Amino acid sequence: MNRIVFFVSIAALGLGGCAGYRESRGFIMDEQLAQAVQVGTDNKTSVEKTLGRPTYTGQFSDNEWYYVSRQTSTFAFRAPKVTEQQILRIKFDQGGNVSAIERTGKEKIASIDPYGKTTPTLGRKKSFFEEFFGNIGTVGGVGPTSGGQPGQ
Structure with a gap:
C-alpha cells in the first residue's frame, strides 16, 4: 500500500511540471x-493621455503608432501558441491629428518554416580537425591584422 501511495505521489509531482500556463504580453487593451x-x-497628445505610449512606432515614420x-x-515545454492578438x-497626419484607426488580429502573424537543418555556404567544407587545429601558428603571424610587413 505504501508503494502505491509513493508512486502516485511521484507521478503527481512529475506531471505537475507539465502544467500549462497563459501569459499576456504587450499592451493591455x-x-x-x-x-x-x-x-x-x-491628436498625439490626447491619444498618449488616453492609451499611454505605444508598443512601437512606425519604422519609416513616427506618424504611425x-x-x-x-x-x-503553453503546455509543458512546448513553444507558446498565440491564442489571441x-x-x-x-x-496621424503631418499636423499630429488622428487620420485613421485600424484593428487587426491573429491573421497578421507570419509563420516562417526554415528550410533544412543547415545553411548552405560557399567555399570548402572543413573537417572537424581542420576547424580545430587550423589556426595553430597564425596568431601573431604576418598578415593584414598583425601590422607587420613580410620579410621583416
Whole structure:
C-alpha cells in the first residue's frame, strides 16, 4: 500500500511540471479607452493621455503608432501558441491629428518554416580537425591584422 501511495505521489509531482500556463504580453487593451480615440478629434497628445505610449512606432515614420496585445498559452515545454492578438494601429497626419484607426488580429502573424537543418555556404567544407587545429601558428603571424610587413 505504501508503494502505491509513493508512486502516485511521484507521478503527481512529475506531471505537475507539465502544467500549462497563459501569459499576456504587450499592451493591455481596454476597449472603452480604445473606442474613445476618434479620427479628426484626437491628436498625439490626447491619444498618449488616453492609451499611454505605444508598443512601437512606425519604422519609416513616427506618424504611425501600434498598440499590440497578445495572449499566449503553453503546455509543458512546448513553444507558446498565440491564442489571441489585437493590434491597434493609429495613423496621424503631418499636423499630429488622428487620420485613421485600424484593428487587426491573429491573421497578421507570419509563420516562417526554415528550410533544412543547415545553411548552405560557399567555399570548402572543413573537417572537424581542420576547424580545430587550423589556426595553430597564425596568431601573431604576418598578415593584414598583425601590422607587420613580410620579410621583416
